[in-house]
Every structure is written in structure tokens, then in C-alpha cells.
Amino acid sequence: xxxxxxxxxxxxxxxxxxxxxxxxxxxxxxxxxxxxxxxxxxxxxxxxxxxxxxxxxxxxxxxxxxxxxxxxxxxxxxxxxxxxxxxxxxxxxxxxxxxxxxxxxxxxxxxxxxxxxxxxxxxxxxxxxxxxxxxxxxxxxxxxxxxxxxxxxxxxxxxxxxxxxxxxxxxxxxxxxxxxxxxxxxxxxxxxxxxxxxxxxxxxxxxxxxxxxxxxxxxxxxxxxxxxxxxxxxxxxxxxxxxxxxxxxxxxxxxxxxxxxxxxxxxxxxxxxxxxxxxxxxxxxxxxxxxxxxxxxxxxxxxxxxxxxxxxxxxxxxxxxxxxxxxxxxxxxxxxxxxxxxxxxxxxxxxxxxxxxxxxxxxxxxxxxxxxxxxxxxxxxxxxxxxxxxxxxxxxxxxxxxxxxxxxxxxxxxxxxxxxx
Numbered sequence: 001x002x003x004x005x006x007x008x009x010x011x012x013x014x015x016x017x018x019x020x021x022x023x024x025x026x027x028x029x030x031x032x033x034x035x036x037x038x039x040x041x042x043x044x045x046x047x048x049x050x051x052x053x054x055x056x057x058x059x060x061x062x063x064x065x066x067x068x069x070x071x072x073x074x075x076x077x078x079x080x081x082x083x084x085x086x087x088x089x090x091x092x093x094x095x096x097x098x099x100x101x102x103x104x105x106x107x108x109x110x111x112x113x114x115x116x117x118x119x120x121x122x123x124x125x126x127x128x129x130x131x132x133x134x135x136x137x138x139x140x141x142x143x144x145x146x147x148x149x150x151x152x153x154x155x156x157x158x159x160x161x162x163x164x165x166x167x168x169x170x171x172x173x174x175x176x177x178x179x180x181x182x183x184x185x186x187x188x189x190x191x192x193x194x195x196x197x198x199x200x201x202x203x204x205x206x207x208x209x210x211x212x213x214x215x216x217x218x219x220x221x222x223x224x225x226x227x228x229x230x231x232x233x234x235x236x237x238x239x240x241x242x243x244x245x246x247x248x249x250x251x252x253x254x255x256x257x258x259x260x261x262x263x264x265x266x267x268x269x270x271x272x273x274x275x276x277x278x279x280x281x282x283x284x285x286x287x288x289x290x291x292x293x294x295x296x297x298x299x300x301x302x303x304x305x306x307x308x309x310x311x312x313x314x315x316x317x318x319x320x321x322x323x324x325x326x327x328x329x330x331x332x333x334x335x336x337x338x339x340x341x342x343x344x345x346x347x348x349x350x351x352x353x354x355x356x357x358x359x360x361x362x363x364x365x366x367x368x369x370x371x372x373x374x375x376x377x378x379x380x381x382x383x384x385x386x387x388x389x390x391x392x393x394x395x396x397x398x399x400x401x402x403x404x405x406x407x408x409x410x411x412x413x414x415x416x417x418x419x420x421x
Contacts, residue, residue, distance in 0.1 A: 001025065001420055002244040004235050005215075006223045006259075009037025010402065011393040012250030013206035013217075014066050014409025015416075019248075020213035022417060027244075028215060029237050031222035034200075035207045037252075038368070039402065041198030044360050047320050048198040048313040049276045051363040053402050054304075054322070056202065057183065059190025061131060062406035071205055073196040075310035078289040079187065083110045083158055085296040086347040092159060093290070094123060094188075101288075110295070115155035122149065126185040134185060135399065136377035137178030142168075145177035162293035166302050169270040169326055169369055176374045179399065186403075196312045202402075226259045228388035246416050249386070250393040250409070253370055260386040264379055266396050269367035271330040275300075275337055276360040279319040284308050285349065292348065299340040300325050321345075321357075334362040369400035383408070383415045391415045 001024050005012045008030030020026045034040065038052030056063060058074065080093020080101060090110050095102035106116070126134075140148075142164060146156055156173070165171030167183055195201035207217055225236040226247065235242045249256050257265040279285075285305055292303040300323040307314035307321075314320040323341040325332075338359045345354050377399055383391050393412035398404030 001246075002027070003246045003248060003416060004029065004233075004242055004244040005248045005250055005393075006226065006235070007037065007250035007252075007393075008032075008035035008203075008207070008217060008219065009250060009394075009405065010039055010203055010206055011395065011405040011409040011412070012248065013203060013210050014406055015248045015250060015393045015413045016215040016217070017206065017210040017213050018410055018413035019416060020210060020215040022413075024416075026210075026215035027242075028210070028217040029221040029223055029235075030217065030219045033219055035217060035219065036200060036203030038365065039199050039203050041200030042361070043198075044276075045278070046315040047276065047278060047318075047360055048310075049361050049363070050194070050199040050322075051274065052199070052365060052368070054199060054274065055192050055194060056199070056402060057186040057190055058193055059186040060401075060403040060406070062403050062410065066206065066406050066410070067202065068205060072201050074191075074193040075196055075312075076289070077192040077291070077309055079191070080105065081159070081163055081291045081293050082287055083108070083295055084292050084348040085294075087350060089292075089348060091288075091290070094120065096120075097188075110158050111155055112152050114150075115152055118150055119155075123184060123188040126181060127188045129185065131182060131185055135178045135182045136176060137181055139374040140177050141174045141374050142177050142180045143173035145180060146173070158295045159293065162295060162298070162301055163291070165298070165326060166291070166324060168372065169272050170372075171298060171301060171326060175372045176377060178377065179372055182399075183401075194306070194310050194313075196310055198313070226390070228386065228390045233389055246389040246391065246419065248391050248393050248412050248416060250412070252367065253394065253396045254367070256392060256394060256396070260390060260392070262381050262385045262392070264381040264385065265392075266370040266376065266380065268371045270369050270371055271327040271364070271366040272368040273325040273329045273332075273337060273365070274363045275323045275325075275334065275341060277321045277323065277338075277341065278314070278358045278360055279321060279354075280356050280358070281317065284319045285321075294344060297344065298326060299329070299337070299344065303341070303345065330364055330366055334359065337362070370396055372400055383412045384419075389419060391419075
């Protein structure tokens with residue numbers, strides 16, 4: 001049996017490995033020079049710069065199933081965040097998971113004590129629940145869910161909006177509440193982490209596993225056309241006409257919708273911009289390994305002291321910061337965004353100068369996630385939604401996350417194998 005996988009992102013690589021390991025002849029065609037899709041890393045002047053999905057939740061079931069965490073040499077964030085506004089910073093973390101910050105968190109006046117107790121109770125409850133039965137959840141948005149659970153507007157604006165603005169690219173919290181409860185469960189049961197050599201280590205590991213299983217991976221190989229007509233699918237790529245037994249379509253949603261005409265593939269997306277800055281010399285910012293949340297503005301939404309979390313991301317004599325902006329910043333000039341970050345950091349850390357903060361790179365992702373309003377997850381296409389022997393692998397068959405992408409690759413492979421029986 002021969003299967004063509006169109007797209008070398010993490011979903012396609014998982015599908016390829018699983019099919020090849022089952023004895024299938026697999027060819028992966030990726031249009032870009034490297035595999036990974038929206039999970040990747042560049043090295044610029046000795047700094048490691050991630051783009052696309054920029055953090056891994058270690059409790060994701062599909063990540064535990066598909067990845068070798070020891071091989072990735074993970075570096076972990078400290079649970080919680082630093083709440084920042086002009087002239088003020090405070091730590092907010094789960095005192096049970098970050099005991100070193102327990103006193104700071106309990107004494108934090110940015111978050112009312114009742115909200116702290118509500119969050120502790122909620123995370124304790126989520127730790128006990130099976131994640132498989134938690135998603136997609138009831139059709140309400142995150143803000144409605146939090147209000148119903150009794151959380152104050154102060155908690156929502158000072159923590160939930162910027163923190164989940166970073167996760168869902170939706171600071172208004174209009175995303176489905178299931179995304180909130182599922183990811184909070186993942187954070188309660190695991191860690192946020194990055195590989196020591198960058199997020200690009202994830203697709204690199206998946207590609208090696210696929211090749212070791214027998215799959216071939218061809219980069220710089222865009223598929224020009226895909227037809228599924230009797231007696232089977234036909235793939236046009238690089239002057240070749242291939243007639244495999246099945247196709248796994250693991251492209252971005254728009255391309256998948258164009259190739260298959262499956263109307264339930266979501267094509268409305270949310271964008272994001274990430275800028276990386278070098279901060280020469282020592283000492284690093286006094287932030288610990290926590291996110292810095294912007295509570296009195298959204299330019300940027302948050303800042304990550306990434307080389308504090310993973311020192312290997314920067315040369316020994318410098319620090320690396322990542323500033324993240326949401327959809328409304330996708331078309332703004334990079335210097336305007338960089339100026340906003342310098343101004344914001346200066347307001348958070350008035351005791352030090354940021355004149356030497358140097359912009360290294362700007363990554364714009366107009367379609368970073370598909371929009372996830374309440375109810376959308378029950379409308380997403382199944383892997384076998386296209387007619388014939390074309391199967392879908394992509395987060396848009398699950399939910400917008402690395403978990404969704406990894407799981408979709410396994411599900412697509414299972415559908416291919418079942419169809420061949």
C-alpha cells in the first residue's frame with residue numbers, strides 16, 4: 001500500500017510515522033525547505049528564535065504519546081505569571097506548584113483573595129477529571145464561564161485576559177470555554193516548556209522517527225493539484241503524477257478546503273506577531289522563569305524572558321526577550337511595535353534602561369490559529385470528511401493547539417488503515 005502525505009507539519013509527520021511503522025509505503029511532500037509548519041526555530045546571531053507555536057504543554061496526552069521528552073531536553077517555565085503595569089509588578093502563581101512564590105502570591109493585591117481560592121478549587125477539580133471527557137465542553141465563551149464561576153472583573157482583566165489572550169490569541173475571551181478548562185487542566189497536571197535547542201526540535205524529532213520507520217520526506221515539493229476520482233486519488237507534484245492508494249492531507253486549513261471542498265474546514269483565523277530582542281550584558285531582568293503579563297494595555301500582550309527559561313537560547317553575554325502581539329498588530333510596522341515594547345518594559349522596570357534593547361527579528365503569522373468561538377468544535381470535520389480515499393490531518397479536525405495537531409495525525413493514520421482493510 002502506498003500513501004502520500006501532503007504537508008510536513010507535526011500532524012503530517014505523526015501520520016507518516018504511524019503508517020510507515022505499520023508497513024505502509026509513505027511519501028511526504030512539504031512545500032517549504034524545512035518540515036514543521038507552524039512549529040519551528042531559526043538561529044540568528046547565536047540566538048534561537050521560535051515561531052508559530054512557541055511553547056509545549058507537557059501534560060498534552062498526544063505529546064506524551066508521540067514525543068520523546070528526554071530527547072527534547074526540555075526547559076520549564078515556573079508556574080504562574082508576573083502581573084505588570086506602569087511602575088508595578090506582582091507574582092501570581094499556584095502556591096502548591098510554585099512554593100517559592102507562595103508568600104508573594106498570597107500577598108498579591110492585584111488578585112482578590114476569593115479569586116485565588118476559586119482558582120485553587122477549580123484547578124484541584126480539573127486535576128481529578130479525565131481530559132478526554134472535558135473537551136469541547138458546553139457552548140459558552142471563557143468570559144461567560146469565569147463570570148458564572150464567580151470570578152471578579154479584576155481577576156478577568158488582570159490575569160485571565162492577558163494570560164489566555166496569549167494562549168487563544170483572543171484577549172476578549174470570546175473563545176470557547178472548553179479551551180480554557182482543558183488548557184488549565186494541562187497546566188495543573190504538567191508544565192509549560194521549550195526544548196533546549198528550540199521548538200524546531202519537535203518536528204525534527206518527529207521527522208527522524210518517520211524516516212526511521214521507513215517514510216521518505218521531500219521538502220521544497222509543493223503539491224500543485226490533488227484529485228480524487230475513480231479508481232483513486234491522483235497527486236501532481238514537481239512534474240510527477242502519483243496515483244497512491246490513499247492521501248493524507250496535512251496542509252493549512254485554507255489549502256485543505258481548496259483541495260477537498262469540505263465546507264466545515266475552518267478558514268477564519270486569528271493572527272499574531274512575535275518580536276525577539278537582545279538585551280546585552282547582565283544581569284537579566286528580575287522576572288524568574290515566568291511570563292510578564294501586560295494588564296493595563298496590550299502592546300505587547302505579554303513578554304517572555306525566554307533565555308531565563310532556556311539559557312541555551314542566547315549567547316552567554318546576552319539575554320533574549322520575546323514580545324507577543326495579537327491579531328490587531330499583524331500589519332503594523334515593526335519599528336512601531338518595537339518602540340511599544342521598549343516603552344512598556346521601561347514602565348514596568350523604571351529602575352533600569354532599555355535603550356540597548358535590540359530588535360533581532362519580527363515574525364508575523366496572519367493565520368496562527370483558527371477562530372474557536374463556542375460551539376465550533378462540534379462542527380469540525382472528521383478525518384474522513386472528504387469523499388473517497390483522501391483523509392484530513394490537521395488541528396482543524398480537533399482544536400487549535402499542538403495537542404490537536406499531534407492527535408489528528410494519529411487519527412488520520414487510523415482512518416487510512418481502517419479503509420485499507
